[in-house]
Amino acid sequence: MPMDAGTIENLIKESLPDAQVTIQDLAGDGDHYAALVVSNAFTGKTRVQQHQMVYQALEGRMGGELHALALQTSVPKDN
Amino acid sequence: MSEHPVFDRIKQEVDDSPVVLFMKGTPVFPQCGFSATCVQVLSNLGIPFKGINVLEDPEIREGVKAYSNWPTVPQLYVKGEFVGGCDIIREMYETGELVEYFNTNGIEIQLANPQ
Numbered sequence: 758m759p760m761d762a763g764t765i766e767n768l769i770k771e772s773l774p775d776a777q778v779t780i781q782d783l784a785g786d787g788d789h790y791a792a793l794v795v796s797n798a799f800t801g802k803t804r805v806q807q808h809q810m811v812y813q814a815l816e817g818r819m820g821g822e823l824h825a826l827a828l829q830t831s832v833p834k835d836n
Numbered sequence: 837m838s839e840h841p842v843f844d845r846i847k848q849e850v851d852d853s854p855v856v857l858f859m860k861g862t863p864v865f866p867q868c869g870f871s872a873t874c875v876q877v878l879s880n881l882g883i884p885f886k887g888i889n890v891l892e893d894p895e896i897r898e899g900v901k902a903y904s905n906w907p908t909v910p911q912l913y914v915k916g917e918f919v920g921g922c923d924i925i926r927e928m929y930e931t932g933e934l935v936e937y938f939n940t941n942g943i944e945i946q947l948a949n950p951q
Contacts, residue, residue: 804924805906812907820907825870828923 759787760823765815772814773798783827791827799832842899850913854943855885858900858911863887870922871910877929882946883938915941 762780769778769792776796783789792811799807807830812819819826850856855878861867863875863885878885890897890909897909904911904918912919919925919937928934938945 804927805918805920808921808924809905817907820901829927 760818761787762790765790765792765823765826768816768818769794769811769814773810777833783825788823789825790823791829793829793831795831795833797833799830804830840899840902842895843903846896846900846903847916849886849888850916853886854915854941855883856888856913857885858888858890858896858909858913860889860891860909862889867891868910870908873922874910874912874925877925877934880947881929881935881938883943914938914943 762782766778766780770776773794773796775798776794778795779793781791783791794807794811798810802810808828811828811830815823815826857863857871857874857878859866859868859871859874861871863879866872866875875887888896890900900909900911901907906918906921908921910922910925912921912925914937920928925934928937935945
């Protein structure tokens with residue numbers, strides 16, 4: 758079931774208000790996205806923990822409604 | 837957490853083999869692009885691993901998501917520890933962290949295509 762990029766961005770920002778979110782619709786089908794999420798909340802977390810935080814923000818949609826989201830997370834560079 | 841009997845089976849699997857990939861399909865015939873990517877990374881590094889086809893085992897398929905607190909498959913385990921899914925494996929491979937990770941865990945790498 759397709760999901761639009763704005764919804765994904767909003768869900769992430771609800772949990773991680775300072776996040777800079779860049780989303781790409783890879784296949785143009787609303788089903789395969791790549792997201793880059795940059796947030797101070799990731800400081801000191803492992804990559805697994807950072808991705809878990811984003812998945813948590815998506816409230817169970819990942820792997821279900823949202824089939825494919827290639828995820829990249831990082832802490833802001835100027836920190 | 838003992839209300840999930842499948843957790844015991846998963847724990848057994850990740851403890852029994854040093855490198856375990858929960859995946860869709862088999863290492864020879866991956867049935868999903870993300871699983872195929874992980875197989876390719878491990879193969880490039882010459883890492884022997886056990887592939888567990890979650891498509892053949894619905895209980896493991898759902899169980900491993902809860903076990904790792906990770907919503908998707910593939911999932912890579914090294915020495916009983918969850919390392920990540922496809923994006924993390926790929927990123928670690930590209931930055932060289934994955935090689936370091938295997939070295940640290942005493943798993944021998946045999947580069948198929950040395951640079």
